[in-house]
Structure formats: structure tokens, C-alpha cells
Amino acid sequence: MGLSFTFVLPVPFAPPRLGSWTPGRDTSCGVTEGDRSPADRAMERYANGDDAAFGELYDLLAPRLLGYLTRQTRDEPRAEDLVQQTLLRMHRARGRFIPGAAVVPWAMAIARRLMIDDLRHCRGDQLVRSIEGDGAAEVPDNAPTAVELVEAAQLGLRIRVELAKLPDAQREAFELVKQEGMSLAEAAAVLGTTVTAVKLRAHRAYVALRVSLGDLVADVSPPDGAAEGEEP
Amino acid sequence: MSAEDLRARVLAAAKNEPSPPREATVVHTRRAGQAATVVTLLVFLGIGGMHLHARPEGLVMGSAVGWGLVAVVATWIAAGRTRSMLGLPRAWRLGAALATPLALAAVWFAVSPPPGELTVPHAVSVDLVCFGFALALGLAPLAAFFVVRREGDPVDPVTTGAALGAAAGAWGALLIDLHCEMSDPRHVLVGHVLPTVVMALLGGALGARVLAVRATRR
Numbered sequence: 001m002g003l004s005f006t007f008v009l010p011v012p013f014a015p016p017r018l019g020s021w022t023p024g025r026d027t028s029c030g031v032t033e034g035d036r037s038p039a040d041r042a043m044e045r046y047a048n049g050d051d052a053a054f055g056e057l058y059d060l061l062a063p064r065l066l067g068y069l070t071r072q073t074r075d076e077p078r079a080e081d082l083v084q085q086t087l088l089r090m091h092r093a094r095g096r097f098i099p100g101a102a103v104v105p106w107a108m109a110i111a112r113r114l115m116i117d118d119l120r121h122c123r124g125d126q127l128v129r130s131i132e133g134d135g136a137a138e139v140p141d142n143a144p145t146a147v148e149l150v151e152a153a154q155l156g157l158r159i160r161v162e163l164a165k166l167p168d169a170q171r172e173a174f175e176l177v178k179q180e181g182m183s184l185a186e187a188a189a190v191l192g193t194t195v196t197a198v199k200l201r202a203h204r205a206y207v208a209l210r211v212s213l214g215d216l217v218a219d220v221s222p223p224d225g226a227a228e229g230e231e232p
Numbered sequence: 233m234s235a236e237d238l239r240a241r242v243l244a245a246a247k248n249e250p251s252p253p254r255e256a257t258v259v260h261t262r263r264a265g266q267a268a269t270v271v272t273l274l275v276f277l278g279i280g281g282m283h284l285h286a287r288p289e290g291l292v293m294g295s296a297v298g299w300g301l302v303a304v305v306a307t308w309i310a311a312g313r314t315r316s317m318l319g320l321p322r323a324w325r326l327g328a329a330l331a332t333p334l335a336l337a338a339v340w341f342a343v344s345p346p347p348g349e350l351t352v353p354h355a356v357s358v359d360l361v362c363f364g365f366a367l368a369l370g371l372a373p374l375a376a377f378f379v380v381r382r383e384g385d386p387v388d389p390v391t392t393g394a395a396l397g398a399a400a401g402a403w404g405a406l407l408i409d410l411h412c413e414m415s416d417p418r419h420v421l422v423g424h425v426l427p428t429v430v431m432a433l434l435g436g437a438l439g440a441r442v443l444a445v446r447a448t449r450r
Contacts, residue, residue, distance in 0.1 A: 046253075047253060047254045048253060048254055048255075049253035049254070049255065054243065054246055055239075055243055058239055058242060058243065059239075062238070062239065062242070066238075077233070080233055080238050082447070083238065083242070084238070084241060084242045084245065085447060085448055087242050087246070088242070088245055088246060088249065089383070089445060091246040091249065091251050092249070092251045092383075093251075093383070093384060094251055094252075094253060094254070095251065095252045095253050095254045095255075095256060095257025095258075095260075096254075096257055096317075096384060097254065097317065098313055098314070098315065098316070098317055100315050101315055101316055101317045102316070102317075103317070105316070105317070105318060106316075106317035106318060106386075109317075109318055109386040109387050110386045110445055112386070113386040113387070113444075113445045114386075114445060114446075114447040115447075117444075117445075117446050117447040118447040121447070188321075189316060189318040189321075189387070190318070190387070191387075192322055192387040192388045193322070194321070194323070
């Protein structure tokens with residue numbers, strides 16, 4: 001049973017990808033060696049002692065981490081610093097990398113934790129609680145400014161604005177699944193919650209975006225009942 | 233900073249900080265396990281080793297096998313290798329932390345004769361002695377778990393720490409149960425099972441500090 005939504009966007013906008021989405025998709029099972037990502041294979045070589053693989057691992061992971069952290073922090077120098085810390089943590093723990101494990105969820109989980117820890121010390125506990133918890137429906141202070149809103153002629157900025165209005169838990173689930181392309185199981189592992197919770201949070205974010213961006217939506221298939229229940 | 237500068241900075245930082253590859257880490261992990269086993273056995277022998285004669289044979293065998301299984305399962309959930317770097321789902325680890333003491337108590341009552349037959353009047357100090365010994369027997373396994381897994385849980389270190397603490401406590405409970413000749417239900421619950429709860433709480437508290445991934449202060 002899968003849900004299918006199709007947004008027809010007039011302007012190219014890579015992240016977030018509001019294309020088709022099937023909440024039941026879980027690609028973490030039944031992965032063979034041949035199906036493993038280049039990043040997984042690079043990490044495997046690095047864990048086995050091939051020091052040259054770290055550069056390759058960096059090239060495969062750093063852009064993704066930097067994009068995620070920049071979107072979350074809206075502070076590029078801070079995001080760069082967190083990318084460095086994330087990759088150094090992975091470097092230190094390379095010997096513990098489990099053969100056959102997926103490296104991206106691990107990297108994203110480390111990056112997210114470092115970001116939360118960094119925010120905790122930079123901005124106090126209130127914002128951290130907002131990020132870690134189910135999220136109050138407040139617009140975080142990293143939302144675009146009024147000037148940006150006035151100038152928001154492009155769809156990308158419009159979507160960012162709408163994303164920023166979402167509760168943090170919903171936005172994070174949506175971004176990991178839609179923007180980072182993670183499976184529901186991977187996103188659940190990164191967020192430390194269940195697949196069902198991620199599915200519901202992402203679904204709610206999707207519905208909220210669909211409502212707020214209704215004028216930009218040309219074709220929306222009605223969701224079936226899979227993700228319409230209440231989050232436990 | 234340009235992308236090239238950032239790349240160069242990260243690669244240089246990694247080069248300046250040696251990290252053991254998998255082969256060395258496996259050796260390190262094995263040594264930590266061996267050291268914990270030796271220390272625990274020394275503590276066990278130091279307090280007197282096994283005393284089996286004063287209790288029903290079925291109770292001794294049943295509780296030893298049952299508690300051993302509980303300890304193995306708790307250890308597998310808390311520290312076992314899965315196909316994910318993020319471990320088993322949080323619900324499993326939380327379940328292990330909460331259910332391990334309950335499982336120990338349930339196994340013991342399942343294999344023991346009716347409680348009235350085993351009740352022996354005794355001082356609380358007797359309970360406390362076993363309580364302390366059980367904690368001492370669980371400390372080395374807990375230390376080994378934390379050494380091996382330090383800064384290794386970016387998602388939920390408190391729950392992982394609690395599960396590791398419960399697993400270590402279960403090993404301590406197994407050994408103290410082999411040592412102690414007292415089969416009074418209250419004594420078993422307070423002196424042998426309750427330390428597992430304390431170890432789970434201790435593991436949770438330590439997990440937040442030792443297992444957590446923390447940002448470097450700028």
C-alpha cells in the first residue's frame with residue numbers, strides 16, 4: 001500500500017524534492033554488497049585501514065552533510081565546523097564501523113546530534129527542546145526575515161518559508177525523507193523514533209505544505225488511510 | 233571558506249589524529265572483554281566463589297540457567313552487533329533496561345518452590361551485603377561496555393547506557409546468586425535483583441556523559 005502525491009512545480013527547485021513519495025518505502029532491508037552505496041563501500045575500506053578512502057568518503061558525504069547542516073542552522077561557517085566535527089567523529093570511530101552497515105544514517109545522526117549540542121550551548125535549552133521534542137507550532141527564529149518574504153518571488157524561498165513554519169519534528173522528518181532521500185527506517189534511526197512516527201510526521205508536513213502551497217499544486221492524489229491515524 | 237579549503241582542513245585534521253582501524257579495534261574490544269571477565273572472576277573468587285550446597289539443586293540450576301539466558305539476551309540487545317551503526321531500535325533497548333530486572337525476578341519465582349518454604353528470618357544487613365557484592369560484580373562488565381562504546385551513540389545514549397547497565401547488572405546478579413546460599417525471596421529481590429535496577433540507572437546516568445556524541449566547544 002503506497003501513497004502517491006505529485007506536485008507539479010513551475011520552477012526547478014532541487015531541495016526539497018516534492019515529487020512522488022511512497023511512505024511505505026523502506027530500502028534498508030535485503031541490501032546486497034552490490035547494492036551498497038559508494039559511501040558505504042568507501043567507509044568499509046576506510047574501516048579496514050585504507051587511509052586514502054577518507055578523501056573519497058569526504059567527497060561523498062560532505063556536500064550532503066553541509067547542505068543538511070546549512071539548512072538547519074542557516075549559518076554556513078557553523079555548518080562547516082559541524083561537518084568537520086562530524087567527519088572527525090567518523091574518523092575516530094572507523095574501527096567500530098560494522099561491516100555491511102549504512103554510513104549515511106550514521107553520519108546524519110552524528111551531524112544532527114552535534115548540531116543540537118552546539119545549539120544547546122549557543123542558544124540555550126529552549127530551542128533544543130523544540131528541536132528534540134515533538135515541536136511546538138512556532139516559527140523558529142531561523143525563519144526567513146520579513147525582507148526575504150517580501151522578495152520571495154521564487155518558489156524555492158516560498159517552500160523554505162512554509163517549511164520553517166512547520167513544527168520542528170515534522171520538518172525534520174520531512175527533510176530527512178524528502179530532501180536527504182532516506183528511507184523511513186533510516187530517518188527513524190537518525191531521529192531515535194519509530195518508523196510509524198516518522199511516517200506520520202512526514203505525512204503531516206506534506207499535508208501542511210500541500211495546503212499552504214495549494215496554488216502551486218496541480219495534481220494531488222488523495223492519500224489513502226495508511227498515514228492518517230494519530231501519532232501514538 | 234571554500235569547499236577546497238574545508239576539504240583540506242578536514243583531511244589534515246584526520247591525518248593528525250590517528251585512529252585505529254577495525255582490526256585494532258577488534259583486538260581492543262576483545263581485551264576489554266577479557267579484562268572485565270578476569271576482574272569479575274577475581275571479585276567473585278574474592279568474595280568466596282560458588283556456594284551451592286545449602287539450596288535445592290533445582291533452584292540453583294534453574295535460576296543459574298534462567299538468569300544466564302536473561303543476561304545473554306540483555307547483553308545482545310544492549311551491546312550486540314546489528315547491521316546498523318545506530319543499534320537496535322530505542323524500544324528494544326528501553327525494553328531491555330526495564331524488563332531485565334523483572335525477568336530475573338520472574339525466572340527466580342518460576343523455578344523456586346513456594347515462597348513460604350524458603351522464607352528465612354534475616355537482618356537487612358545480609359541483604360545489603362549481597363546488594364553491594366552484586367554491584368561490585370557488575371561494575372567491570374559495565375566499565376568494559378562503556379570503554380568499548382564510548383562516544384558511540386549519537387541518538388539516545390541514556391537509553392543505551394541504561395540497557396548496558398541492566399545487562400551488566402544481570403551478570404552481577406547471576407554471579408551473586410551462585411555465591412549466596414540464602415534463598416529467602418526478599419533477600420533475592422533486594423540483594424540480587426535490585427542491584428540490576430541500580431546498575432540500569434547508573435548506566436543511564438553515565439551514558440549521557442560517556443556514550444553521547446558532543447560538539448567540540450569553539
